[in-house]
Amino acid sequence: MIKLFEHIGKYFMLLAKVFSRPEKGRIYRRRIMFEMEALGFNSISLTAIISTFIGAVVALQMAITLESPFIPKFMIGYATREVMILEFSSTVVALILAGKVGSNIASEIGTMRITEQIDALEIMGVNSASYLILPKVVATVVFFPILTLFSIFVGIIGGYVIARWGGLMLPGDYIEGLFYYFEPFSITYALVKGAVFAFIITSISAYCGYYAKGNSLEVGRASTRAVVASSVTIMIFDLILTQIMRV
Amino acid sequence: MIRADHISKTFEGRTVLKDITVEFDTGKTNLIIGRSGSGKTVLLKSLVGLHDVDQGKIFYDDVCYTDLNFRERKAIRKDIGMIFQGGALLDSSTVRENVRLPLDLFTEMSEGEKRDRVDFCLERVRLQGADHLYPSELSGGMVKRVAIARAIVLNPRYLFCDEPNSGLDPQTSVVIDNLIHDITKEFNITTIINTHDMNSVMEIGEKIVYIHEGNKWWEGTKDDILLSENRELNDFVFASAMAKRAKSVAK
Numbered sequence: 001m002i003k004l005f006e007h008i009g010k011y012f013m014l015l016a017k018v019f020s021r022p023e024k025g026r027i028y029r030r031r032i033m034f035e036m037e038a039l040g041f042n043s044i045s046l047t048a049i050i051s052t053f054i055g056a057v058v059a060l061q062m063a064i065t066l067e068s069p070f071i072p073k074f075m076i077g078y079a080t081r082e083v084m085i086l087e088f089s090s091t092v093v094a095l096i097l098a099g100k101v102g103s104n105i106a107s108e109i110g111t112m113r114i115t116e117q118i119d120a121l122e123i124m125g126v127n128s129a130s131y132l133i134l135p136k137v138v139a140t141v142v143f144f145p146i147l148t149l150f151s152i153f154v155g156i157i158g159g160y161v162i163a164r165w166g167g168l169m170l171p172g173d174y175i176e177g178l179f180y181y182f183e184p185f186s187i188t189y190a191l192v193k194g195a196v197f198a199f200i201i202t203s204i205s206a207y208c209g210y211y212a213k214g215n216s217l218e219v220g221r222a223s224t225r226a227v228v229a230s231s232v233t234i235m236i237f238d239l240i241l242t243q244i245m246r247v
Numbered sequence: 248m249i250r251a252d253h254i255s256k257t258f259e260g261r262t263v264l265k266d267i268t269v270e271f272d273t274g275k276t277n278l279i280i281g282r283s284g285s286g287k288t289v290l291l292k293s294l295v296g297l298h299d300v301d302q303g304k305i306f307y308d309d310v311c312y313t314d315l316n317f318r319e320r321k322a323i324r325k326d327i328g329m330i331f332q333g334g335a336l337l338d339s340s341t342v343r344e345n346v347r348l349p350l351d352l353f354t355e356m357s358e359g360e361k362r363d364r365v366d367f368c369l370e371r372v373r374l375q376g377a378d379h380l381y382p383s384e385l386s387g388g389m390v391k392r393v394a395i396a397r398a399i400v401l402n403p404r405y406l407f408c409d410e411p412n413s414g415l416d417p418q419t420s421v422v423i424d425n426l427i428h429d430i431t432k433e434f435n436i437t438t439i440i441n442t443h444d445m446n447s448v449m450e451i452g453e454k455i456v457y458i459h460e461g462n463k464w465w466e467g468t469k470d471d472i473l474l475s476e477n478r479e480l481n482d483f484v485f486a487s488a489m490a491k492r493a494k495s496v497a498k
Contacts, residue, residue: 023352023353024351024352027351027352111338112337112338115333115335115338116331116332116333116335117335117336117337117338119292119297119329119331119335120329120331120335120336120337122297122324123295123296123297123324123327123328123329123407124324124325124348124349124352124353125320125321125322125324125325125327125352125353126352
């Protein structure tokens with residue numbers, strides 16, 4: 001328990017270093033663009049594949065579960081939309097990206113730590129925490145909500161495809177379900193969750209890498225710790241945000 | 248000049264540096280030597296500020312470095328160049344980007360001025376044609392030379408080298424040694440090299456400090472070493488049969 005508080009304290013002290021005044025804005029802007037490509041743009045294909053299939057599976061499951069003459073068919077479209085917006089596209093995609101992006105960040109920064117690249121930056125007088133972590137945080141906080149929107153869109157398309165070509169229902173019914181009782185705030189809710197989870201993944205993974213010690217084995221362990229800690233924190237904040245923002 | 252005044256450092260109950268007082272001269276290649284685990288890397292990292300000492304003070308010329316806060320230390324750090332054991336080049340940047348980074352962060356130079364300065368430094372370490380390569384594409388000697396170029400790009404007043412010859416063949420080691428020595432003389436830098444390479448000691452060591460079990464055990468010049476009767480120093484420096492013969496000839 002004491003160890004946990006020690007980690008939390010160190011984490012917030014690292015954040016203070018990360019958000020202290022950057023050396024030169026121009027350099028940071030260039031690094032943010034680079035990180036957006038590395039951490040965000042390069043995650044599009046994974047997000048697309050998973051979201052398409054999950055959207056299709058959700059629609060299929062709904063069709064099987066809601067097979068009753070008393071339940072209108074458009075409910076399949078409605079349920080698919082709600083699942084994608086409220087939970088899948090923000091939370092589940094975040095959990096998947098915690099594995100991909102989180103381990104990437106922890107191993108990159110961890111390797112920099114054990115090969116003394118971070119020490120080299122410090123010797124130069126660079127705030128290494130800010131220089132390495134801030135662009136990643138900004139890039140993911142900006143890009144992950146876009147990925148969330150993309151995931152919602154692609155997932156709904158996946159549901160449409162299975163609904164139409166799987167013979168589950170008429171396309172018109174599915175589309176009617178998509179617009180049925182639509183609450184625009186749910187999109188805001190999904191975007192907020194996307195941004196918060198992006199911050200959690202990036203900052204926790206960077207923390208695990210930044211304080212890695214020893215050899216390459218330790219980098220592997222830091223990477224695993226990053227994924228586990230990010231995933232657990234995402235679930236905790238999912239509950240908190242849902243409670244606060246109740247859609 | 249860099250001076251350590253009664254510095255001590257302890258890690259998890261184990262005292263690694265014990266009350267060390269030593270001065271390193273400007274314009275000279277100062278060498279810290281000692282067995283593996285003797286505390287010489289901790290001494291070097293303490294001098295450069297990567298470890299905070301538990302006791303004692305460190306002076307850069309007349310400024311007490313240990314009394315400065317993070318922001319004040321930053322000003323001195325811009326005068327420091329350091330060559331790490333493994334080079335510590337940024338893997339995701341090319342040779343040119345690595346050397347250019349301190350200029351991007353700390354100077355207001357124009358693009359042309361930066362290009363000229365990087366070209367000058369790369370030429371100085373004889374790496375003109377390698378500027379587009381990534382660290383993974385370089386040999387061990389080239390990595391060290393890029394690290395030297397990066398270390399001198401801001402015209403440092405103090406240069407620290409942590410085992411600059413480790414992992415290099417004897418010929419390349421001599422090249423790196425001479426390069427560091429020449430740069431020290433050319434720019435009148437206070438250079439401190441941490442090494443256990445006896446060739447370096449005999450080639451470029453102008454002031455040598457021997458660290459033994461966390462203590463400063465001996466200091467002198469490379470000529471003094473040959474005549475020293477210090478048992479631990481002799482056991483370390485003249486460990487090989489060839490070195491023992493060399494000492495007896497020198498005597």
